[in-house]
Amino acid sequence: MLELVEVSYKTNEKEILSNVSMKFLPGYKYAVIGTNGAGKSTIGYVIMGLSSYKPYKGKILLNGKDITDLPVTERAKLGITLMWQEPARFEGMTIENYLTLGGKLSVQKSEVAEAMEFVGLNPNLYLKRFVDKTLSGGERKRVELASIILLKPKYAILDEPDSGIDLMSLSIINDVVNYIAQYGGTPIIITHREEMAYNTDYGYLICAGKVLMHGKTEDVLNAFRNTCETCAHPNIPEINELRK
Template identity: 40%
Template sequence: MLELKNVCFTRDNKKILDNINLKIDTNKFIAITGPNGSGKSTLVKMIMGIEKPDSGEIIFDGKDITNLKINERANLGISFAFQQPVKFKGITVYDLLKIASKKNITKKEACEVLSRVGLCAKEYVDREVNGSLSGGELKRIEIATVALRGSKLAIFDEPEAGIDLWSFNNLIEVFENMRELVKGTTLIISHQERILNIADEVILMRRGKIEKIGSSKEILENNIKNSINCCKVKKVGGNKCQN
């Protein structure tokens, strides 16, 4: 359903995405992981059309979408939840969920979705989606909008970021139920072992390249081995260290 062919993106002489080739099948739950700055967010922004590759192609459902705009890709069924969720001043949670679902859902239906992302629906449904909501609350509301959009491909950039440890278990359950909630392919960037464990496949990125694709067990073993290799520190003179 999604294919990236030789996708490259270079800025300031740095290869942020270095010849990415990737195929993702329909109805899969795929996790992307890797060190900070390895190109994970950039990769998913290419798929949504927030950034454009310097070269290469992006194919979605057999159609070349490389030059399509964000809204055109959204109309084809791709949706995106940001690492830092967007706020909508003046719009209530209920309004936002109605817009996302593209139909006049009832408050009861909106409340059901809010409950499924772990929010006490009555408290939130009439609140404005502004800065008064906490980071974790905004994340959950954003996940609810993506779920309601009925996307063919739902992309989540670190949904666990900013979520406290107590709410985290509850959020993992949301993602464990994601297949039912999203009814399509889910592509999720995460550093959390529990999220990687529920994925059909995990993609490990490093320095703008796909280093490995495999089960969470294979990827975590590989990652630990490589982190140990790249963390050897040489002591240079006094107290100064250099990698």
């Protein structure tokens, strides 16, 4: 189990996350839901252990072990991965090399081809292409999804996975989310869109860096729709009165 215990994070003395507690169990699908600026992506960065996203209070546990001080590389070895909202591009690196970690990932060529086909990319046309600006945002997202299929992480954090893709790709994302859960992994979808959250079991509603509520995704989405989408307050912790 992956767990956040009263995690707080700030930057430039501004509180971004405040006493955030969450639990993520293997095989379940989770959604972290909130409006833009609520702190959702920051939660993903803190879980992943990015260098400038260390909490000043609280801890992160993986199967009961405190990993709060572990660097991102060590968390990756433990099975945690993050799919960025805007995936990076790498000049001079082919998609095939990217997906196989330069040949270090123990997978067959047929598995690589199957992963590409799973996300709707023809391996014969794409594997020798470069992970650079010649790829559209949607193509780059699909490549990232293919990498998750091959890596089979225990915890896959997908930050706004539908950003920059066409509507037809939403079903591909859902297929990948289902695939992760089926092999016993835990997909964590960070999103502000109801369409992305529907295909999850459990949701956390985030408002101004705090967990407003959590429970079955359907219930959380109802609260999101009826509370957050009609709330006019600026999403800034210092002036947020919603949860006082």
